[in-house]
Amino acid sequence: MSTELPTSSYLDNLPVILQQDPVIAGFLLAFERLLSGRVGRFADRAYPDDPYPDQAGIEEQIEHLAWLFAPRPGATAGVRRTPPEFLPWLARWVGLSLQDDWDDETRRRFLRAALPAWKLRGTRRGIREAVERYLNQPNTVTVYEFEDEPHFFQVEVxxxxxxxxxxxxxxxxxxxxxxxxxxxHTWFSIKYLFTTMQIVDNPTADSPGVLLGVNTLLGTRSAGASS
Structure with a gap:
């Protein structure tokens, strides 16, 4: 059984006479873990005296700093993205207000679109896209303006x-x-449209599709109608 103590790879940067000192070897080993992280002697994460085996070193954190700027909505296996606790910090960088009741994915969608959305702020398109972004459902929102109601608009969802x-x-x-x-200077209302019955019409060259009153009847037949 080997009793040889592990040594730091930082010793390679010292004069030969200092590389033989066990005190210096152990001292540098601690710094290697803090600065370089899980590399070298700690690469297999099996070093017995490592008190924080899952804690990245400073160099590792700097190397992966770009992750903090990647909200990336939609989790994908193997793809790194901003940790949830960093999302409010990232939002402050782009002047985005995150609502308290938004879930993690909603916040990531708004962060990804924050800069392009600034160009559309206050426009019909900007409002429509923002609501659809919150719902994560495209083509479900319409914004109307009315000539007889100045400065008024209606959002239909x-x-x-x-x-x-x-x-x-x-x-x-x-x-x-x-x-x-x-x-x-504007005011608005929100109207919700609930889907109930829907008629699907897919006409083809061989079939005219749905023709109301010809091959389609809404309601009930009158007593004198032929069957």
């Missing part, structure tokens, strides 16, 4: 499968979001 509590929660978040994006 297509609702798919929301229960009462979800409608209340998302409704508050959408109103807060639009309130923060609208121009100061």
């Amino acid at each position: 297509l609702v798919n499968g929301w229960d009462t509590s979800e409608l209340s929660r998302r409704g508050r978040a959408i109103r807060t979001l639009v309130e923060g994006l609208r121009p100061a």
Whole structure:
């Protein structure tokens, strides 16, 4: 059984006479772990006296510093991204306000789009895209303006499968979001469209599709209608 003590690779940078000193070897080993991290003697993470086997060294943290600037919504195996606790810090860099009830993925979507969204701030497109970004459902929001109502606009949101509590929660978040994006001189309302029955029409060259009153009937037949 070997009783040889591990030594630091930092010894290679010292004069030969100092490389033989066991005190210096142990002293540098601690610094190697703190500065270089899990490399060299600690590469296999099996060094018995390592008190923090999962803690990265300073050089490792600097090497992976770019991860802190990559929100990357949508978790992908093997792809590094900003830790959740860094998202508010990153949001302050781009002047983005994160709502308290937003989940982690919603925050990441808004962070990824923060800079392009600034160009659209206060516009119909900017408001529409922001609400769709929050819902993570494209093509579900329409913003209308009206000639007879100056400075007024209406946001229509297509609702798919929301229960009462979800409608209340998302409704508050959408109103807060639009309130923060609208121009100061405007006012707005939000209208929710609930899908009930839908008729799917896919006409082809051999079939005319759905023709109301010809091959499609809504309602009930009258008593005198032929069958």
